[in-house]
Amino acid sequence: MKARRKPKLAVWKFASCDGCQLTLLDCEDELLAVADVVEIANFPEASREVARGPYDLSLVEGSITTPHDAERIRTIRKQSKFLVSIGACATAGGIQALRNFRNVREFLSIVYARPDYIDTLPHSTPIADHVFVDFELRGCPISKVQLVELISAFLGNRKPNISSHSVCVECKLRGNTCVMIANKVPCLGPVTHAGCDALCPSYNRGCFGCFGPKETPNTSSLSHQWSNGLSASDRDIVHAYRTFNAYAEAFKKEATTHEP
Amino acid sequence: MRNNSGGVIQRADIGQLLSVLTEKGYITIGPTLRDNTIVYDEIESVQDLPIGWTDIQAPGSYRLIKRDDEALFAYNTAPQSWKRYLNPPRIRLWKAQRTEGGGFTVDPEDYAPSKYAFIGVRACELKAILIQDKVFLGGYKDPCYQSRREGAFIVAVNCTQANETCFCASMNSGPKAESDYDLALTEIIDEQRHEFVVECGSERGEEILKELQHRPVEAEDSQRVDERIQETISQMGRSMDTHRLQSLLASQPNHPRWEEVAERCLSCANCTMACPTCFCSTVEDVTDLTGDHAERWRQWDSCFTMDFTYISGGHVRSSVMSRYRQWMTHKLSTWHDQFGVSGCVGCGRCITWCPVGIDITEEVAAFQNSHSQKTTNSVEK
Incomplete structure (x- = not known):
């Protein structure tokens, strides 16, 4: 077992804030253990040293926003045995996908002195829209615990224990009281993918939906309750769904329904 | 006593x-x-x-x-x-540890x-x-x-x-x-x-x-x-008519009410977690980075999650309708077959703690009413 070649791990960045790949550095105690069992072949945030491909496991952060990146992800896919997209940008297009709901040309003309220098795609899209993805780690940012679990599962040749049920399950396991029912706080927990260990509701805040839609999300029923039970306006509903996972199908659809 | x-x-x-x-x-x-x-x-x-x-x-x-x-x-x-x-x-x-010599x-x-x-x-x-x-x-x-x-x-x-x-x-x-x-x-x-x-x-x-x-x-x-x-x-703010409920629910797998409640159901699992009798759990095996240490954990699970019925080939209950039907039919009907009692004690937690306020007594009443209407109709005929 011990004698076998260490698997090569590569970390790739596309349009993103680096927060997700920094989760790997943030592993602290586990980081040395990770470095012990994999060869970190490409991780510019940690080292300038780059080992050539192919790679056993590629962690891909960020969304595809330029023609150049759309090409680059194909090359990375070809060099990777397993490709896992990490974080809301890579799995749903990220916060920058808000531009998908407007004309990006207009933004360019407002923001840049020389818009003609900018070569960008009209939409910010998730990695899975471009290449086959073996697994997606959700979150903005991803959870450190889930990242270590993913790498451990990869090394152990097993399925990672990562559930796609609601944040509500995590609240109940922790013993949290439902903030929506007891405090009348709008919460996206019932339609949001677990993984954060119910971070915000544990501090009496409603869930912001950082991990994107859960399996079989019923967003229309939740919105109905927000409007009728919590006096949320259509504008509130649009704002709640248009954040880090705005372009994830279920959230995109729900926000569009409530747009003026 | x-x-x-x-x-x-x-x-x-x-x-x-x-x-x-x-x-x-x-x-x-x-x-x-x-x-x-x-x-x-x-x-x-x-x-x-x-x-x-x-x-x-x-x-x-x-x-x-x-x-x-x-x-x-x-x-x-x-x-x-x-x-x-x-x-x-x-x-x-339990936990397991690899030993020297491969055991x-x-x-x-x-x-x-x-x-x-x-x-x-x-x-x-x-x-x-x-x-x-x-x-x-x-x-x-x-x-x-x-x-x-x-x-x-x-x-x-x-x-x-x-x-x-x-x-x-x-x-x-x-x-x-x-x-x-x-x-x-x-x-x-x-x-x-x-x-x-x-x-x-x-x-x-x-x-x-x-x-x-x-x-x-x-x-x-x-x-x-x-x-x-x-x-x-x-x-008491509510009541449940349990008369012949066990056989009524068992005989109604295609009742349109199931679809209606599924329109509202979030499949968030709050009802099952809050329920004092729901007991389902899942078991997870975890290994650490070295692969030398493994553990088996048991955690509350719910018939409202997809993984609950995942078997080779897919999920048995992929629709929310089938999951709500499973929960309510188990609680009020097949629970009797399994344990000789109803799985509901009338505490009302599933009603209070459902984020959209689905009311199990209202659902039961809908089944009871449509049944009694049918009975009345057939008598009239």
């Missing part, structure tokens, strides 16, 4: 109950204020109880209000039941007996514990549950008021605890008195009562208890 012994404890002396139990090595768990709710948590003294507070529950809604008295137990049910103490949300079952050792988890005293168990919750006993101790004895259940001292508190979401009376599970407790308290407050009528349900209970300042029970005391219980029954 030793319901004939008991006593009356004055409000000023009720604190002794907690101190005596603590002296005897019990960890006292009871109602206390937290996060704008009354939850069950570790308590040390009467001061930790929700003195003068009550809960107003409705479908998808819970709020606390101050009462105009200093009642200790004048609320109904906490967001979560006692099951988190008897069947914890997440436990390790491995397995260490089963040692569940040291815990000594909990549950203060304020409602009649519906007591019935739920008895139902979970059938699940965890009926055939195979679950060692974790057993270690916690056998040591538990139960102080039941009869409900002297009912909530909007309560329907224990129609489920024959309350509001008065009839048996299987160590002590049962009824809180009596009026102009002249603030006291607790205590009934002993076990020898352990009698021994504890002996150590507490109390006077004998008079006929008037029992009468006052009966009055409070009758009043509570009259306040």
Whole structure:
């Protein structure tokens, strides 16, 4: 077992804030253990040293926003045995996908002195829209615990224990009281993918939906309750769904329904 | 059964109950204020109880209000039941370690007996514990549950008021605890008195009562208890018609009502987590980065999650409709086949803690009504 070649791990960045790949550095105690069992072949945030491909496991952060990146992800896919997209940008297009709901040309003309220098795609899209993805780690940012679990599962040749049920399950396991029912706080927990260990509701805040839609999300029923039970306006509903996972199908659809 | 012994404890002396139990090595768990709710948590003294507070529950809604008295137990049910103490949300079952030379050792988890005293168990919750006993101790004895259940001292508190979401009376599970407790308290407050009528349900209970300042029970005391219980029954906000319900639900897998409720259902699993009888769990195997250490964990699961029915080839219940139908049909119909009782005790938690306020009694009524309409129609024909 011990004698076998260490698997090569590569970390790739596309349009993103680096927060997700920094989760790997943030592993602290586990980081040395990770470095012990994999060869970190490409991780510019940690080292300038780059080992050539192919790679056993590629962690891909960020969304595809330029023609150049759309090409680059194909090359990375070809060099990777397993490709896992990490974080809301890579799995749903990220916060920058808000531009998908407007004309990006207009933004360019407002923001840049020389818009003609900018070569960008009209939409910010998730990695899975471009290449086959073996697994997606959700979150903005991803959870450190889930990242270590993913790498451990990869090394152990097993399925990672990562559930796609609601944040509500995590609240109940922790013993949290439902903030929506007891405090009348709008919460996206019932339609949001677990993984954060119910971070915000544990501090009496409603869930912001950082991990994107859960399996079989019923967003229309939740919105109905927000409007009728919590006096949320259509504008509130649009704002709640248009954040880090705005372009994830279920959230995109729900926000569009409530747009003026 | 030793319901004939008991006593009356004055409000000023009720604190002794907690101190005596603590002296005897019990960890006292009871109602206390937290996060704008009354939850069950570790308590040390009467001061930790929700003195003068009550809960107003409705479908998808819970709020606390101050009462105009200093009642200790004048609320109904906490967001979560006692099951988190008897069947914890997440436990390790065993761990394994690779050894030199390619072998491995397995260490089963040692569940040291815990000594909990549950203060304020409602009649519906007591019935739920008895139902979970059938699940965890009926055939195979679950060692974790057993270690916690056998040591538990139960102080039941009869409900002297009912909530909007309560329907224990129609489920024959309350509001008065009839048996299987160590002590049962009824809180009596009026102009002249603030006291607790205590009934002993076990020898352990009698021994504890002996150590507490109390006077004998008079006929008037029992009468006052009966009055409070009758009043509570009259306040029940809901009821469930269980007549022929078992066969009715079993015969209606394609009823249009299932689709209607699925339109509203979030499949968030809150109802099953809050339910005091739901017992399903999943088992996860984890390995660490080195692959030299493995553990098996058990965690609460729900029939509302997709993974719950994942088998080779896909999910058995991929539609929300099929998942809601499974839950309600199990609870009210096939539970009888499996355990000889209903899986519902009428505590109302699934109604209060459903974020969109789906009401199981309303769903049952819809089935009962459409059935009686059909029966009437066929008679008319």
